[in-house]
Amino acid sequence: MKVLGIMGSPRRGGNSDLLLDQALAGARDSGAKVEKIALYQKKISGCLDCGKCNETGICVIKDDMLSIHKKILEADAVIHSVPVYFWSMTAQMKAYLDRWCAFFDGDWRIHQFYFRKMSNKKMGVITLCGAPDVSVGDPIIKSFKNTCDLSGLKWLGSVRASAFLKGEISKNNRAKKQAYQLGQKAAQR
Numbered sequence: 001m002k003v004l005g006i007m008g009s010p011r012r013g014g015n016s017d018l019l020l021d022q023a024l025a026g027a028r029d030s031g032a033k034v035e036k037i038a039l040y041q042k043k044i045s046g047c048l049d050c051g052k053c054n055e056t057g058i059c060v061i062k063d064d065m066l067s068i069h070k071k072i073l074e075a076d077a078v079i080h081s082v083p084v085y086f087w088s089m090t091a092q093m094k095a096y097l098d099r100w101c102a103f104f105d106g107d108w109r110i111h112q113f114y115f116r117k118m119s120n121k122k123m124g125v126i127t128l129c130g131a132p133d134v135s136v137g138d139p140i141i142k143s144f145k146n147t148c149d150l151s152g153l154k155w156l157g158s159v160r161a162s163a164f165l166k167g168e169i170s171k172n173n174r175a176k177k178q179a180y181q182l183g184q185k186a187a188q189r
């Protein structure tokens with residue numbers, strides 16, 4: 001089993017990063033091979049809506065998302081971790097998610113080339129917010145859950161946590177345990 005972690009915060013060692021590490025530790029301890037991609041280290045442009053990928057399955061923008069597409073296709077599960085920025089996801093994560101367009105045909109059905117690889121894949125998400133009410137992360141969870149359903153992926157679930165300062169989440173044992181368990185679930189066949 002391969003579990004891919006996608007980190008959508010620009011803060012290295014921040015709350016999203018720490019909880020994603022917990023999730024990947026859970027997956028690794030359950031026997032999975034894990035890999036983490038920090039989006040702030042990648043060059044990912046916004047989708048152009050040119051429609052070419054709907055025909056070919058390949059995005060025309062030659063940036064780091066092309067190799068990430070390949071890693072998603074090779075993974076058995078993808079876990080995203082992202083903070084809330086202005087009631088939404090970070091720009092880095094949104095650019096990444098919009099580029100999932102390449103997995104679809106013109107009718108928003110999963111591309112026939114990718115159907116076999118996508119249909120058994122699992123997806124989950126971790127959200128962080130500065131506000132004490134963790135439901136501030138719900139619009140992000142909805143974006144990922146809808147993408148999951150549209151792509152025919154299996155939904156692993158979500159972890160919502162609240163923290164403001166960099167690394168503050170390390171004191172939240174409940175959130176760390178939930179993230180670890182999400183990773184364990186991702187590693188199950």
Ligand SMILES: Cc1cc2nc3c(=O)[nH]c(=O)nc-3n(C[C@H](O)[C@H](O)[C@H](O)COP(=O)(O)O)c2cc1C
Nearest residue numbers: 009014015016083084085086087129130131163164
């Ligand atoms: C530009 C910006 C916008 C933010 N917007 C929100 C927000 O709308 N709601 C909220 O609860 N927290 C907001 N926050 C706080 C972050 O979600 C919070 O600090 C989070 O723990 C950061 O996670 P990280 O350490 O992974 O980067 C914002 C932070 C920044 C820098």
